[in-house]
Amino acid sequence: MDKAKSYKVLEALDILKKSAFAKFTETVELHVTLGIDPKNSDQRVRFTTSLPFSTGKIIQILVLSDNNEGKKDNVLYRDISAVDEILNGKLKPETDFNIIVATPASMKGIAKAAKILGPKGMMPSPKTGTITDNPEKVLKDLSKGQIEVKNQPNHAVIHQIIGKINFNKEDLEANINHLLEEIQKNSPAKMKKKLILKAYIATTMSPSIRLDI
Secondary structure, three states, X not given: OOOOOOEOHHHHHHHHHHHOOOOOOOEEEEEEEEOOOOOOHHHOOEEEEEOOOOOOOOOOEEEEOOOOOEEEOXXXXXXXXXXXXXXXXXXXXXXXXXXXXXXXXXXXXXXXXXXHXXXXXXXXXXXXXOEOOOHHHHHHHHHOOEEEEEOOOOOOEEEEEEEEOOOXXXXXXXXXXXXXXXXXXXXXXXXXXXXXXXXXXXXXXXOOEEEOO
């Protein structure tokens, strides 16, 4: 691989597959450098989309409402008292859950955990549909492969899992192309510069390969 060269998506995927050496199934990620000012709230990128093919990532969802208690498959249903468990460390973001779906009535209580959830990009938001009076509909969308895409807090970059190294190359290519198109479609309204500056793909253990986009 020539680090100074940019590669077409399928060519880059070929290189990744041939260089995969880990004893586990590596994750494939897309890294996109943006021309935004991440400190300007009008220039942040955040949206939801459904990729053509599954990423293979297992999601754990915390649903906060007053109607349900218990766990079903990968969904934990809790009332607002779960916020106190987040604050005292009993419920751990990224371990016990990586997505929160909340009713509007729950949001005042969730605000207490904003200092923990905010930096991780895990606060529910109307932009991603995770504040809703109909959590079951959102759960159906998530089960169909809906993902949240956003730039990293205070950084002009998006990191997104797009599949596993053992996936079909054409499926990975479709996910990459779809995601790049969706990022461009969700360009901030006041954005005057070019939005997508650079894009790279990498596996869990590999160097990044720059894409020719």
